[in-house]
Amino acid sequence: MSQTSIKKLVLFFPRYDCEQPIIYHLVKDHNLIVNVYRAKVTPEEEGYLVLDVKGTEQDIDKAMEFLKTCNVVVNHSGKGVTWDEHRCTHCSQCITHCPTDALHIADPATRKIAFDEDACIECLACIRVCPFGACASAF
Amino acid sequence: MKTYEQINDRIASGKAVVLTADEIMDYVDKKGLEAAAKEVDVVTTATFGPMCSSGCFINFGHSKPKIRMSEAWIEDVLVYTGIAAVDVYLGATQLRHGDPANMYYPGEFRYGGGHVIEDLVAGKSLQLFALSYGTDEYPRREIRTWFTINDVNQATMVNPRNCYQNYNVAINDGDRTICTYLGVLEPRRGNATYCSAGQLSPLLNDPYYDIIGVGTRVWLAGAQGHVYAEGTQHAGACERTPNGVPMEGAGTLALTADMKHMKPEFVRGVSLRGYGVSLALGVGVPIPILNEQVLKRTCVRDRDIQAPVIDYSSDYPNKTGRTLCHVNYEQLRSGEIEIDGKKIAVASLSSYHKALEIANLLADEIRRGDFLLSGPIQPLPKNTAMKSLVIRKKPV
Numbered sequence: 356m357s358q359t360s361i362k363k364l365v366l367f368f369p370r371y372d373c374e375q376p377i378i379y380h381l382v383k384d385h386n387l388i389v390n391v392y393r394a395k396v397t398p399e400e401e402g403y404l405v406l407d408v409k410g411t412e413q414d415i416d417k418a419m420e421f422l423k424t425c426n427v428v429v430n431h432s433g434k435g436v437t438w439d440e441h442r443c444t445h446c447s448q449c450i451t452h453c454p455t456d457a458l459h460i461a462d463p464a465t466r467k468i469a470f471d472e473d474a475c476i477e478c479l480a481c482i483r484v485c486p487f488g489a490c491a492s493a494f
Numbered sequence: 495m496k497t498y499e500q501i502n503d504r505i506a507s508g509k510a511v512v513l514t515a516d517e518i519m520d521y522v523d524k525k526g527l528e529a530a531a532k533e534v535d536v537v538t539t540a541t542f543g544p545m546c547s548s549g550c551f552i553n554f555g556h557s558k559p560k561i562r563m564s565e566a567w568i569e570d571v572l573v574y575t576g577i578a579a580v581d582v583y584l585g586a587t588q589l590r591h592g593d594p595a596n597m598y599y600p601g602e603f604r605y606g607g608g609h610v611i612e613d614l615v616a617g618k619s620l621q622l623f624a625l626s627y628g629t630d631e632y633p634r635r636e637i638r639t640w641f642t643i644n645d646v647n648q649a650t651m652v653n654p655r656n657c658y659q660n661y662n663v664a665i666n667d668g669d670r671t672i673c674t675y676l677g678v679l680e681p682r683r684g685n686a687t688y689c690s691a692g693q694l695s696p697l698l699n700d701p702y703y704d705i706i707g708v709g710t711r712v713w714l715a716g717a718q719g720h721v722y723a724e725g726t727q728h729a730g731a732c733e734r735t736p737n738g739v740p741m742e743g744a745g746t747l748a749l750t751a752d753m754k755h756m757k758p759e760f761v762r763g764v765s766l767r768g769y770g771v772s773l774a775l776g777v778g779v780p781i782p783i784l785n786e787q788v789l790k791r792t793c794v795r796d797r798d799i800q801a802p803v804i805d806y807s808s809d810y811p812n813k814t815g816r817t818l819c820h821v822n823y824e825q826l827r828s829g830e831i832e833i834d835g836k837k838i839a840v841a842s843l844s845s846y847h848k849a850l851e852i853a854n855l856l857a858d859e860i861r862r863g864d865f866l867l868s869g870p871i872q873p874l875p876k877n878t879a880m881k882s883l884v885i886r887k888k889p890v
Contacts, residue, residue: 444542444762444774444845444847444848445845445846445847445848446543446841446842446843446844446845447841447842447845448677448687448841448842448843449841450829450839450841451685451687451839451840451841452678452685452841460829465846465847465850466827466842466845466846466847466850467847468847483678483767484677484678484767486544486677486764486765486766486772486774486843487762487763487764487765487774488604488765
């Protein structure tokens with residue numbers, strides 16, 4: 356039996372494919388548990404979706420094949436929000452606004468900030484409060 | 495007792511003993527004050543954070559035919575031209591032309607004077623657009639060109655106020671989120687922010703301005719510059735702890751240095767949501783250990799430095815003068831303070847990480863003999879107070 360795993364994905368929908376019920380098919384046809392972090396899918400425009408999919412590896416692989424047939428571009432890095440270590444000045448403005456401690460002080464002695472991508476739920480609070488533009492969103 | 499000359503001789507011969515203000519306390523605890531004062535030559539202090547009262551003079555040289563610029567923009571950011579023909583002053587908080595500011599609150603303020611200064615130091619190509627009314631000897635009426643820092647004759651940073659000795663801790667007692675120059679503050683004391691390098695900060699290691707004065711050589715974003723005046727709003731007359739450390743803003747420094755020698759990682763444009771743009775700067779100041787008293791002052795620890803907690807929803811804008819309480823920097827750096835029984839998460843706007851990096855870079859430069867110290871040619875005032883702007887009727 357195939358093992359259950361979780362994958363974080365960023366999906367890009369070309370303009371002409373925004374109206375397909377893709378999540379429905381992921382759940383119904385491929386038995387995946389879907390956890391959407393955020394989405395911007397507007398008819399007549401491009402769309403983005405950041406989500407976790409949970410299921411057997413076999414089901415996830417089949418779902419990926421299905422997404423390809425829908426012209427959806429799958430970014431397996433799962434990076435809808437990025438943190439640029441070189442733009443970051445390690446001031447710590449972000450840490451009280453980050454609800455999951457994805458942005459945190461890695462070393463109390465040097466006050467160096469680190470970003471745990473897996474813990475990020477893409478609430479975008481860091482983008483709002485970072486004075487140095489160190490955090491960015493793919494959409 | 496040591497003199498500047500003796501310390502500079504030791505620096506020049508590569509023998510100077512240099513520690514950072516972050517290291518010196520434990521060193522003195524171990525060695526004792528008397529022995530450490532004989533041994534240590536310099537303690538380096540530093541800070542990195544937004545310093546709004548910053549800017550620079552640029553001289554472009556003359557075009558052919560010549561222009562006397564009467565209005566000018568760099569990357570669409572207005573610069574001051576009320577000086578000589580091709581000299582301009584670019585201020586850190588100047589918004590870009592067409593920025594909607596807070597028209598759609600809270601404004602994002604993505605680019606402004608501070609960012610132009612960052613790009614200039616980073617060597618980027620920038621657009622200059624200038625207009626003139628035309629004169630007999632300066633006939634050109636308009637110019638548009640691109641330049642880098644290497645093309646201009648001078649790019650001199652001239653900052654009327656840097657290095658605030660101490661600073662407020664901001665909280666929000668109101669019931670809506672507010673956007674301030676100390677960051678975004680959540681309602682009902684949802685968070686707190688502060689902005690100081692604490693025990694590493696230059697003027698907190700010289701609380702009575704015994705060492706740092708006009709003429710003191712400083713490390714300004716990697717360039718060797720100096721203190722050219724007391725900073726604006728410098729006010730040494732304030733409440734102090736028994737060890738002499740101010741419990742509020744107090745002293746400031748006016749700094750200048752050649753931007754052509756600056757390092758871009760220490761000159762950073764700042765976008766403060768709902769507030770505006772600014773410039774974050776790295777400053778390092780060496781303290782010569784002339785005697786035990788000077789050394790003792792550099793041993794100040796975060797727990798000995800008190801900062802006032804101010805409500806930025808009402809008390810600060812309305813200038814009530816009310817301070818909710820004081821907290822020390824050890825508490826602030828722990829990430830949580832407690833006020834009236836409520837625990838409040840704390841973040842800094844100033845970067846201790848960068849300040850530490852600067853203190854170490856400066857210490858290395860001094861150890862290598864590349865940075866000599868200069869004593870003040872004039873002390874900073876010790877007891878001046880801060881004046882307020884009084885709104886009065888026109889005198890008859």
